[in-house]
Amino acid sequence: MKTTKLVKSMILMGLLGVSILTGCGSKDDDKIKIGITQIVEYSALDENREGFIKALEDGGYKDGENIDIDFQNAQGDIATTQTIAKNFVSQNKNLIYAISTPSAQAAYNSTKDIPIVISAVTDPVSAELVKSLEQPKTNVSGTNDYVPVSKQLELIKTLVPNAKKIGVLYNTSEVNSEVQVNELKKYSKEYGYSVVEAGVTSTNEVNTAISSLVNKVDVLYAPTDQLVVSSMPIIVQKTQEKNIPIIASEKGSVELGALATCGINYYELGYTSGKMAVEVLKGEDISKMPVKSGEEMEIIINKDSLKNLSIQKPDDERIVYINTK
Structure with missing residues (x-):
């Protein structure tokens, strides 16, 4: 009889314990x-x-x-x-x-x-x-x-009117980048440009690729490619050495030294x-x-790059001017 009561008591205590633990659960749950x-x-x-x-x-x-x-x-x-x-x-x-x-x-x-x-x-x-x-x-x-590549091509026509060849550096393993490059090639013909591609798979390849590319083009197009934007400082350095403007796809690249973008x-x-x-x-x-x-689209131009490249400031009140970070 005593054993039965003891067992019942232990079971009851166990149930109470579970109840108490449940009631004291973290509010984060x-x-x-x-x-x-x-x-x-x-x-x-x-x-x-x-x-x-x-x-x-x-x-x-x-x-x-x-x-x-x-x-x-x-x-x-x-x-x-x-x-x-x-x-x-x-x-x-x-x-x-x-x-x-x-x-x-x-x-x-x-x-x-x-x-x-x-x-x-x-x-x-x-x-x-x-x-x-x-x-x-x-x-x-x-x-x-997505920003229509035509917006960037119009910027090239305005800021670099004598350009004939557009270079593009991109990560060949990123679908997002391939889509942009294919669109660039498609619409560049309508604007009278030829496209020179340079594909990379890692940041280690960027220096060699951009060093070669700047000798073949008049302007560089930078897509929204995480590998490219993370390498923007070296890309800006190499292009400015050859007086090659960069038209980017987003504001962050312009803040790092690209010339301009029509971006989101x-x-x-x-x-x-x-x-x-x-x-x-x-x-x-x-x-x-x-x-x-x-x-919301906006045209953003880097004032420092504009000066370094000796490009005339466009007469357009809608343009937002920024300096290199």
Whole structure:
């Protein structure tokens, strides 16, 4: 009889213990877990992330209160993007925000269930992230940073009117870059330009490639390619030695010394992605959310490069002038 009472008492205490532990669980368990994966630390992508987080806050989701943001930077390493994505999946994140094509592809390769909001991806269809921009039909949607190459060709015509040959340096293993190069080749013919390509697969190859390329071209086109933008200081050095202007695809490259761009505001692009994330967190079906494009275009010219290249300042009040960082 005593043994039976002892057993019952132990069982009761055990149940109470479980109840107490459950009641004292961490408040973090109730927070929505959001993983942010970014290919590299870079001004345009950093601004994009800031815009995303601000949109979450404006939508009622604040880090440390009702959401827990886990930001991971791959430092330019493709293999690391895969590791980050797999960790996010194993940690049961409620939503993943992927900034750049490699980061987005890694996330999508790792999960077909967790909603993935993307940004700074030039062509989500070619990257095989969505079925179409209008109807993704996958667990992916967000914003793209596509800027018609015609905008950059018009800049070349304005700033470098005597140019005939356009050089382009790009990462041959990045789908995003191949799309831009193919478009450049397609439309350059309409503007009377020929294109000289130089493909690289690592930063170690950039110095040799750009040193050769500047002897063959009149102007350099820099796509939104993480390998190229991370190598921009050496690219700027080599091109300026030969008095070759760089027309870039985004503001960050101009801040590092490229001559000009007609580009997207990456903060606003991130903010738009953040608003979409809020909709997803509130129950919207991401597979039915159209991918959005950046709407705010701006012409940005580097004053220092303009002077160094002895190019006449355009007479246009809409242009934003900046100095090299």
